[in-house]
Amino acid sequence: MTSPNNPRLPITSPADLLTAVPYLLGFHPTDSLVIVGLTGTRIAVASRADLPQPSQVAAWADDYILSQIRMLRNAAATRAIAVGYGPAATVTSAVDTVIPRLAATDIDVFDALRVTDGRYFSYLCQDPACCPTDGVPFDPQRSDIAMHAIVAGCHVLPDRAALVASIAPTTGDARVAVTRATAHARARRRTLISEAGRDGLILAGEQAVRDMLARYADEQTLTDDELAWLTVLLPVPAIRDVAWQATDAQPWHVAMWTDITRRAHPPLVAPPASLLAFAAWRRGDGALASIAIDRALAANPNYSLAQLIDQALRAGLAPSVLDGWPHPGQPTIA
Structure with missing residues (x-):
């Protein structure tokens, strides 16, 4: 749609x-x-x-x-x-x-x-x-x-098929590099939780989102280590919501989430693919949004944000129905 x-x-x-x-x-x-x-x-x-x-x-x-x-x-x-x-x-x-x-x-x-x-x-x-x-x-x-x-x-x-290919997972050496970086990022997250708890994890996630936005706004991309760190933090709803609040219809937002969706370790793709769908939907690009939701749900069929956007797309709702979402300080979806 x-x-x-x-x-x-x-x-x-x-x-x-x-x-x-x-x-x-x-x-x-x-x-x-x-x-x-x-x-x-x-x-x-x-x-x-x-x-x-x-x-x-x-x-x-x-x-x-x-x-x-x-x-x-x-x-x-x-x-x-x-x-x-x-x-x-x-x-x-x-x-x-x-x-x-x-x-x-x-x-x-x-x-x-x-x-x-x-x-x-x-x-x-x-x-x-x-x-x-x-x-x-x-x-x-x-x-x-x-x-x-x-x-x-x-x-x-x-x-x-060409649209599907535009957000397909990277392959070859690029995929191997991110897989290796993701293993290191997961170990780093475990250490952070043991030393600083959930509050420390959320603070790290907020900083990772700020770094991401600054990098892509400057027409650069994340390194493999930076991308892996971001993607192991995005499954935390409070961190994902910080990224969601900052995501809108600007072309570079679509380009940013496209790059992250393609490069992310496939089991961790549901959050960035859902945010790509949101950015594309806000721009009126329902076709890209639908493809991105397919990727998110293939990785995690129960991911609530993907399900929410999928239902809105299928119903033909205007993107304005999610104006102001997520609400800061309010309970979020998983």
């Missing part, structure tokens, strides 16, 4: 919309069903899901429709456009199931499109003058929308 906060794009046709969708998601969708919600003429929200196999559509549809209706309503969207990417055999069964259920709500279904082999087809328009049965060819590279998006600083990856 993404709540676009990018500059307005002059969308006046289906081809314009289809050119804009990858910039809304952050990547070019394939074998996907995309729902775009509109408030008036403004795109309020967009979501993407893998297309189910035709034999699994009925089982897939109930939960999917409920989540999309919640998303659209939470975004105050009054109209929706469905876009299926892939062959007719898989797109049509999904669209035929989704559209009547959306239409039965207070959401106006403006159009339903299929994109296959560089052509788009409308399921709702029957006018051969604008929607011929053999589809309408379009070239997103030749669209003014792509130019507007690029000038506005929007970027798009070739597919979802």
Whole structure:
């Protein structure tokens, strides 16, 4: 899910919309069903899901429709456009199931499109003058929308796999170095607890967060030892909350948590990946936020902050619902 906060794009046709969708998601969708919600003429929200196999559509549809209706309503969207990417055999069964259920709500279904082999087809328009049965060819590279998006600083990856790879764990010598540094950091933490107790641990964590922020604000990165020390402290909720309070939508915050998420010892990735998701979500980059939450929950399925952000993303809630979280001095989530 993404709540676009990018500059307005002059969308006046289906081809314009289809050119804009990858910039809304952050990547070019394939074998996907995309729902775009509109408030008036403004795109309020967009979501993407893998297309189910035709034999699994009925089982897939109930939960999917409920989540999309919640998303659209939470975004105050009054109209929706469905876009299926892939062959007719898989797109049509999904669209035929989704559209009547959306239409039965207070959401106006403006159009339903299929994109296959560089052509788009409308399921709702029957006018051969604008929607011929053999589809309408379009070239997103030749669209003014792509130019507007690029000038506005929007970027798009070739597919979802590329987005996943952008925050995947580092490998090779870099991974070995951090694993070794993490073992040393864990021993250092044990010594600190035995000598200074929990209060000393929290003070050390607060200093590690301050050092992190100063380093990345200066366009530098943490050393392996510094990163390992930070990541063995972040699982402490009080320390994680100091980092959470300092995290917002600035581009370097996303870059900072991306670097830490990639380099962290994988069993310790849930806190930094959750904070990456939070920073990305605050920027309106729901696709990156969703990928980051996947990493967090894969490392720790019970991590409460990841679960909280995951639920908010699935419901299409605006990032402002967590304005002021966590509240200083108040009990926090684990």
